[in-house]
Amino acid sequence: MLAGMAYFFYAQSSKRTLPDGLIQANGRIEGDHVIVSPKIANRIADLRVREGDTVVAGQILAMLDDSQANARVKQLESAANAARAQVDAAKSAYAVLKKEVPNAIDIAGANLSRARHSAAKAQASAQQAARESERVRMLVERHFIDAQRAEQADLALTAVRSDEHSAQDAVRQADKQLADARLGWDRLQAKAAEIAALEAQLAQAQAALEEAHSVLDDLAIKAPSAGVVLTRFRDKGEVLGAGSPIFDIVDLDKLYLNVYVPETLIGKVRLNLPARLYTDTFPDTPFAATVKTISSRAEFTPKEVQTQDERTKLTYAVRLYLDKNPDHRLTPGLPADAVIRWKEGVEWTRPRW
Template sequence: MPLDRKTLSIALAAVAVLAVGAWAWQHFTGTTALPEGLIQANGRIEGDHTTVASKLPGRIAEMKVREGDSVQAGQLLARLEDTQLAARKQQADAAVATVQAQLDAARAQLAVARREVPLAEASAGALLAKARAAEAQAAKDARRFDELAARGTVETRRAEQMRLAHTAAAADLRQAEQSVSSAHLGNDKVKARENDIAALAAGLRQAQAAASEVAGLIDDLNLRAPTGGVVLNRLRENGEMVAAGTPVFDLVDLDKLYLKVYVPEKQIGQLRLGLPAQVYTDAFPGQAFPARTRYIASRAEFTPKEVQTPDERVKLTYAVKLYFDSNPEHRLSPGVPADAVIRWKDEVPWQAPRW
């Protein structure tokens, strides 16, 4: 017997109620969530920040980069005025040049002395040997003529001449001995010159150190990137005065990005360091970026307002950092929201997050 219209309406209404109930049961019991072994979470991409600050006080003369610019390690980011230090550098360089010239002259004089002293000693030695021989011969002749004069063989005047010749030869010998002593004194002069050179060399090192110090101060006026990355914030502008230690730039390394997510308290016990994860962003739909769990907070905190959880009743969560294995072509950037799936059971296949 066919159903009447009223009975059919009641039956359709019952079916609708059952369908809504099934959907509600499925939704609130979490059957749309990921299977056991996978945990989904979301957050924002962040990076390790590096602050570039001025070592010295001064006025910014030139800013080389803007926010959003990619920079390489060692790249010049900004330069402070160096007028006063440049003048000090000129004075220090002039002092180095002066001492260097004095040192070069002293070394040249020492080289000449080292060549001349041996020659002078050899010449004085030869003269001394000749003078000794002449004095010895003159003494012998004087004695012989004295004996001859005493026997009356030669005139007394001739013996006196021989004695005078001996006296002259003795004087020449003393002069030759003095020449040898003077030649030996040349060695003392060489040593004194060597001492002067050592003192000048020490003075040169001191002057060079002073010049290097000023050069280092001038180099400190150039603010360079300590690492590669992107300029997130340019905190100062041209012409501003900055004190020592004043932050000027905020950099982030695009090769060391991570997604900071918040995992509910009831799921945190399933996580451990090193677990793999896959990150998804709206900018690259369907593409998963591999990551690793490198940080798990030791204390719980209330769920941030911008973070979603499968159960909005969750109040306490733990911060977890998922570091990307790589950032191909630097497509990922800080501040971008993203979803993640963390796998804590290896046998469970990957699935995209469901919200």
Template structure:
């Protein structure tokens, strides 16, 4: 029986020794493979796909009345994401529009009146001067008639005093003189009115300048009203939150009914056309890489499709391997963060959070190979 126990212990030690030896062989093979890989001009790294998170926030404060998207939705640049309450600002926009239309209508009427005045001024001036000439001619005729009637009355009276004419003839001549005098007064009044019309016509340029200034003032008021309309419209637009770029909604921070202030993030948006692989390079390998080197990114979802990339970022300071690295031993190593940016739009095939492997070619003649797991 003691012999069986010894044989069992012996077999157990052989079994443990075999496992230990196998582990050493596997580790040695992996190390040799990695060394061979480095010698072949390729450096394998692994990490996660990341994307820059855009905080979508309103330019105005207000109550959230509608949310158009939720986490995981893909959106286009300019797509409406949310709407804030618009009642007060909307009323201001309606009032500003009405004021603008009123001033614009007034300005149009003033322009029409001004154009009519400009067109009528030369006509009125010509007509007034012609009226003066006509009134002067009428007055000269009336004065001549009055003078003639005075002479006729003097002759009639002389003849009546000598009993050659009757008293009725004198009365008739006096009536004719009175009529001529009245006609002269009428002609003189017409000349006065014609001269006044000429003075009024000559003042037309002053009225034109005055009307022009009034029209300009009304135009300025209309422009100020238009500025208020634009301001109110901008305030209304600020209550509509649009996607600044195409991408995927990564987070939603508010619910409908909540009151938000200016700059309060409503959504987190990730631009899927500008994702990158974030990984870490051990310090001894830092001398083999440089910005602009070509690389290939591999993800499990597309195991046979590498994504061409370039090394676009190398951290300037070393750090201990981040906590997301699984083994404790690995977390104690000094590493440098690097980022690989795809050379073309991955078309939504590379998503933030995906684990990925990559090969960086640090020797130009190196032949691409798929990363090992």
């Protein structure tokens, strides 16, 4: 009889003992909390989720009043469009000048060259006429020819000198035309400077418009990550200050299990050891986890631990982070059992309570 009872208690004890190299523990799944707050002060126009709702990253959770922001965007869009039109008009004028100025300079240069050539010919003709007039005058004084021939030579000289003066006037006019044409380069540079100034104004207008769009985008309060809404702090119509909390979300991609390991076993637990989590919700699916945190201070075992004798022992808190949460099947609050493998090669075994 006594032997049978001893065997019974031994069998029950052995059932609860895992192979050497494995440590079992339990706790509840928790997650990293994210407090969702607005960047700017405003009034809540719409709330789209409640406590317990599952959300995905980027999902709009709430909308703040956007009437003023929309008006600001429209105003700045008009200003940016006007600035862009000024830049386009200035660039068109610059393109025209860029073609006209070289052509004008070429034409003025050709005119000046022709005028100088004509002036040179007129000057040569005037010099020839002056020599002819002097020769005729000498012949008249010696009575070789009559005085009428001298008058004719003087008239011819006067006409030729008039042509010379006209040619010189044409040179001066052509030279002024070339100088005016070359001033086109100054106008071209001035137009380029005007374009640069207008483009700077356009850049300022576009920057202001982008800022206004950013403010408008910030009025849509979005989920920073996938998770579950644990708390909704505000109601529709409330006016918020910048940074005031609206939602408390738990990130479903960063879940962990807090467990407590007895001081007799804590020396075997190291960072980055593999672990497996088991839940009643998915009894046939173990979830891979990793030891990421080991407390350096001992504490009494929490009351949630299974057996009474274990509750009186000093334990160390160990945090096991899930490697993955497929389809976000695990959520905060689920009880879970864990097996930590501290010796390589040991076959995984379910917890035995």
